Amino acid sequence: MFAWPLTEDWTDVRATLELFATLKLHLALADDSGVSIGGLSLMLEFDALGGRQGAAVLRFCDQSNWHLGRFDFGEEETHSNRRAISQGCSGVPALVRGSHCHQFGLNERLGADAFRATTGCPPAAIPIVDDPPSFRQRMRLVSAEFNIEGLDDIPPPPFQGDLLR
DSSP: OEEEESSSSOEEEEOTTSSSEEEEEEEEEEOTTSOEEEEEEEEEEEETTTSOSEEEEEEEESSSEEEEEEEEESOOSOEEOHHHHHTTOOSSOSEEOSSEEEOHHHHGGGOGGGGBGGGOSOSOOEEOSSOOSSHHHHHHHHHHHHTOBOGGGSOOOOOSSSOOO
């Protein structure tokens, strides 16, 4: 698959009280022949104050919004795999601290409901052992997991404060 921006540039989205600024970029995806894959996109979202925290979400939107896979980088909160384990997903730690990945293959064992955006991100996650320190290295990891070419060409978000490139 190949990626190109659906929006012209990173969009600055602010929380209600503007306590936390988020930068978002939506990418359309195409197959090897360049034909757009309708409804499939990659959303990149990073904090605007240095990009230490961020997410890459592979989504499919039809009548529903499906999260097929997700990376959470620099996550400060602990992710619980309790729901996934209770539904029969084995081989995942009960708690994941720091950066982690919600792999499609790991969650497909739990059925279609695991991918519905209304339930949040897919329930099962594994830790990212060597958390990439730069935006480009993170995009290489996302590219490899989701089989998407061209992510190296995506410009890093215009971070304020510490630059992470």
